[in-house]
Amino acid sequence: MSAIHLKNLTKSFGDFAALKTMDLEIADGEFMALLGPSGCGKSTTMNMIAGMEEPTSGKILFGERDMAGVPMGRRGVGFVFQNYAIFTHMSVRQNLAYGPRMRGAAKAEIDRRVCAIAEMLQLTPLLDRKADRLSVNILQRVAIGRSAIMEPAIFLLDEPLSNVDAAFRAVMRTELKQLQRQFRQTMVYVTHDQLEAMTMADRIAVMDHGVLQQVGTPLEVYNNPANVFVARFIGAPGMNLLRGRPAESDRGLVVDLGPLGVTPPLPDGLASTVRAMRGDVLYGFRPEQVTLAERGLSMRVSFVERIGARTIVHLGEGEGAVKAVFENDVGLSVGQTAVVAPPASSVRVFDATTGVSVKAG
Amino acid sequence: MKRSVPFEIFRYAAIFAAMAVTLVPILWMVSMAFKPIGEWSATGADLTWWPKQPTLANFEFVFGHSTNDLIVALDHTALKPILSSLLSAVFGTAIAMSAGTAAAYGLSRFGSGQNLPLALIQLRLFPPMAVMIPVMIMWAFLNLNDTWWGLALIYGIVTLPFAFWLMKTFFDDMPREIEEAALVEGCSRLRVFTRITLPMMRAPLASAALFVFILNWSDYLIALLLTTREWVTIPVYMASLSSSMTGQLYGAKAALGLIAAVPPVIMGIAIQRHLVRGLTFGALKQ
Numbered sequence: 188m189s190a191i192h193l194k195n196l197t198k199s200f201g202d203f204a205a206l207k208t209m210d211l212e213i214a215d216g217e218f219m220a221l222l223g224p225s226g227c228g229k230s231t232t233m234n235m236i237a238g239m240e241e242p243t244s245g246k247i248l249f250g251e252r253d254m255a256g257v258p259m260g261r262r263g264v265g266f267v268f269q270n271y272a273i274f275t276h277m278s279v280r281q282n283l284a285y286g287p288r289m290r291g292a293a294k295a296e297i298d299r300r301v302c303a304i305a306e307m308l309q310l311t312p313l314l315d316r317k318a319d320r321l322s323v324n325i326l327q328r329v330a331i332g333r334s335a336i337m338e339p340a341i342f343l344l345d346e347p348l349s350n351v352d353a354a355f356r357a358v359m360r361t362e363l364k365q366l367q368r369q370f371r372q373t374m375v376y377v378t379h380d381q382l383e384a385m386t387m388a389d390r391i392a393v394m395d396h397g398v399l400q401q402v403g404t405p406l407e408v409y410n411n412p413a414n415v416f417v418a419r420f421i422g423a424p425g426m427n428l429l430r431g432r433p434a435e436s437d438r439g440l441v442v443d444l445g446p447l448g449v450t451p452p453l454p455d456g457l458a459s460t461v462r463a464m465r466g467d468v469l470y471g472f473r474p475e476q477v478t479l480a481e482r483g484l485s486m487r488v489s490f491v492e493r494i495g496a497r498t499i500v501h502l503g504e505g506e507g508a509v510k511a512v513f514e515n516d517v518g519l520s521v522g523q524t525a526v527v528a529p530p531a532s533s534v535r536v537f538d539a540t541t542g543v544s545v546k547a548g
Numbered sequence: 549m550k551r552s553v554p555f556e557i558f559r560y561a562a563i564f565a566a567m568a569v570t571l572v573p574i575l576w577m578v579s580m581a582f583k584p585i586g587e588w589s590a591t592g593a594d595l596t597w598w599p600k601q602p603t604l605a606n607f608e609f610v611f612g613h614s615t616n617d618l619i620v621a622l623d624h625t626a627l628k629p630i631l632s633s634l635l636s637a638v639f640g641t642a643i644a645m646s647a648g649t650a651a652a653y654g655l656s657r658f659g660s661g662q663n664l665p666l667a668l669i670q671l672r673l674f675p676p677m678a679v680m681i682p683v684m685i686m687w688a689f690l691n692l693n694d695t696w697w698g699l700a701l702i703y704g705i706v707t708l709p710f711a712f713w714l715m716k717t718f719f720d721d722m723p724r725e726i727e728e729a730a731l732v733e734g735c736s737r738l739r740v741f742t743r744i745t746l747p748m749m750r751a752p753l754a755s756a757a758l759f760v761f762i763l764n765w766s767d768y769l770i771a772l773l774l775t776t777r778e779w780v781t782i783p784v785y786m787a788s789l790s791s792s793m794t795g796q797l798y799g800a801k802a803a804l805g806l807i808a809a810v811p812p813v814i815m816g817i818a819i820q821r822h823l824v825r826g827l828t829f830g831a832l833k834q
Contacts, residue, residue: 239728260734272725276747286733333729 189249189263189340189373190215191236196245198231205231207397209245216371218364220388222378224420228397229377230345236375237343238262249341260289262341265334265372269346271326273333275319279310282318282329286337304332308362324355335366342372348383360386381421385409393417412535415542418471424499427477427509427529428469430539433461442470442536447484447507454534456547467539472529474499477511483528484509488519502527574809580802581606585618588799606803610789620791626804628778629785634811635696636771636781637764640703644760647704648711649753653741656719657727665716668709676706680773687774696779699771703764711760718752719745751822758819762812782808 191213198206206228213219221229234240236247238259247254254262274282280301287297305311308328313321318329327347334342344363348356364387367374378384384391385405393400393408393416401413412418412426419425431442434450440458441450451470453461461468486502486509498517502509502525511527519525536545551559580588583599583606605615614621655664683702684693692698726748730740746753768783775784786804789797816823 237728237732239731259728259732260736262732264732266729266732268725268729270723270725272723272729274726274730274744274748276750285730285735289730289734330729333733337733 190217191341191373191375192246192248193232193236194246194248196232196235196247197243198228198235198240199243205397206235209399211392211399211402213373213375215250215373218367218374218376218387218389220376220378220384220391221394222381222384222391222420223394223400224379226396227394229379229394231397232394233343233345233375233377236341237264237266263337263339264341264343265337265339267327267330267334267342267344267347269349271323271330271347271350273318273326273329275317278315278317279305279321279329280314283310283314283332283336285333290337300336304336307366308332324351327351327359331363331366335370338370338372340372342367342370342374344374344376346378347376348378348380356383363387381423393420395420411544412471413544415469415537418535418537418544422473422475424474424510424512426471426473426535428471428537429507429509430467431470432467433464442468444470444484444507447486447503449484451534452531453536454531457536457545460545460547461536464538464545468545469537469539469542471535471537472533474510474512476529476533477509477527478530479517480526480528483526485524485526488521488523488525491519491521500525577802577805580799581806583799585794585799588802589794606799609797610800610804618794618797620794620797622789624785626782626785626807629780629782630807632696632699632775632779633765633781633783633808636699636703636779637761637811639697639700640707640764641757641761643700643704644707644711644764645715645753645757648708648756648760649715652712652715653719653745656716657724665713668712672709676769680770684773692774694775694778699774699779699781702770702774703767706770707760707763710763711756714756714759715749715752718749718756722748754819754822758812758815758823761815765808765812 191211193209193211193213196206196209197204209228209232211219211232221232223229231240235242236254238254238257242255249262274285277285283301283304284297287300292300301314302311305314308331310325310328310332313325318326321329327350331344331347347363348359351359360383363376376384376388388405390402390404391408392402395416401408401417403411403413408417408421412421415428418428429444429447431444433453434441434443436450438452440461441452443450484502486507488500488502489504489508490501492499492501493516496515498513498515500511500513500517500519502511509527511525537543538545579598582602582604583596584601584603585605587596587599587601605618609615609618609622610626613625651664687693687698687702690698692701722745727740727744730744731737735744766783767781768787771781771784772787775781780788782804786801786808789800789804791797
């Protein structure tokens with residue numbers, strides 16, 4: 188078992204900086220998701236952990252051991268690729284047995300491991316099938332089995348569920364989590380799908396443009412995003428952010444939301460920090476936490492998405508647009524005016540210039 | 549898709565015309581190979597579509613110096629030219645494929661510059677005649693003139709760019725992750741190439757090899773310049789099948805042509821399963 192430490196890690200391809208300084212501590216046995224849009228550097232980070240790419244600078248440590256110059260075959264990691272990378276000229280059994288065979292395991296040992304992993308992943312009836320005639324779902328199961336068979340201390344998964352269909356994805360999410368509970372490996376899971384990250388990961392590392400934005404438990408990044416990027420990226424739809432100007436009033440410091448004509452108070456404890464900033468702020472709240480109210484933001488309904496269990500109501504336009512998510516249906520239609528308000532406890536404030544979350548000082 | 553009747557008629561007419569253009573000469577050759585001299589000779593008195601009196605006299609002639617029907621006799625039978633063609637084309641293909649595959653793999657996986665592929669294809673822009681005279685001189689110096697191995701060597705060199713380009717496209721299309729998956733499991737680079745990459749590339753390898761073989765097999769110019777007597781190939785030998793008395797020996801040529809068509813056809817059938825997959829390799833995203 189092994190912890191992973193990334194220290195001042197950078198990676199450039201020519202002039203392009205794919206990763207600009209990454210510091211991340213992944214604990215032994217932890218399930219860490221690297222989450223971000225495509226091109227954010229998450230796969231580059233993963234490839235460097237696996238040893239497929241050499242870092243431009245910085246260090247990777249597995250436990251106490253520096254991985255610089257250690258070839259990927261000697262790192263003792265399992266790797267599952269997005270396109271499964273199955274050896275199609277071999278049978279399922281040969282694919283699963285590949286790792287132990289390469290490491291010179293005895294035949295009895297290989298058979299024992301293959302049977303165990305096949306049983307666990309429900310591949311036993313398919314063991315002697317040629318791999319090129321299997322469905323995408325099965326191929327990804329074989330790929331997971333092939334990487335898991337040696338019970339590597341570190342298990343790396345690069346968007347393993349992107350190519351499989353939605354129903355199977357839900358099944359695999361549960362299975363992967365169970366797999367990890369059983370073997371207690373350190374898992375690093377690259378994905379752009381926040382649902383996968385939120386449901387499986389112990390902690391999520393949110394990345395954008397080669398920069399680590401925030402590391403935290405799924406609920407931490409959802410409830411207390413470190414900056415505007417994380418606020419918008421996590422959640423579907425993302426957090427509402429309204430630009431406002433701090434203003435003094437007899438109720439204390441409030442935020443003047445300009446054209447919306449309302450001046451909600453700031454959350455407790457933020458006033459002194461905001462006063463010291465001397466600039467505009469972004470007033471943020473989750474669409475799911477919005478409720479219909481007597482007083483609040485009075486806005487025109489511009490679009491209504493009814494998706495069964497939930498209804499997403501789009502309010503206002505342009506910079507000042509807000510989305511509200513209601514359970515079940517809601518009696519609003521396009522053109523009407525709705526008055527909505529977020530509960531005071533759910534409001535988050537960001538510095539409009541830097542985009543960084545404003546914390547109580 | 550629903551098409552109108554006139555369009556369908558036109559479509560089938562066009563297909564028929566295209567097939568006629570390609571198939572009639574082949575059928576003509578097959579038919580001619582079994583005709584007695586009277587039916588193919590230059591006088592054309594009894595020129596017919598199908599042989600009236602089918603005979604194996606033409607085959608007898610090319611393999612046995614002479615036949616009762618013909619007044620001329622041959623110095624050499626077709627056996628040695630067939631052997632020469634087979635040896636030079638097979639070994640030439642082996643040289644082109646092994647060097648081309650290795651170069652293509654190296655460049656596809658580890659190459660940085662893009663000059664080599666272009667330089668290689670530029671070799672093909674030279675008119676062969678322009679380089680063949682210097683090659684003749686070099687080959688004479690190396691004592692390679694009029695040998696099958698000399699011919700195999702130049703075939704390997706000349707078709708190397710084709711082998712290289714075909715294989716490079718195939719390697720570029722093969723997902724690298726498959727090799728990386730093997731590397732992560734502790735497989736060595738060389739072993740990845742021999743045990744994972746090459747077996748998975750069977751289909752592309754087979755179709756590229758067939759393509760290169762046909763190029764070598766049907767060469768005339770190079771063999772004409774580099775062989776004189778001992779190791780002439782089928783096309784060169786075929787050109788010599790004429791005499792001052794009878795003119796062109798069309799029947800004998802047709803018989804030889806029919807024999808020359810056999811190896812590519814056999815190879816094509818043998819790898820048919822791979823051929824379609826090989827040619828569509830890039831289209832099948834894994």
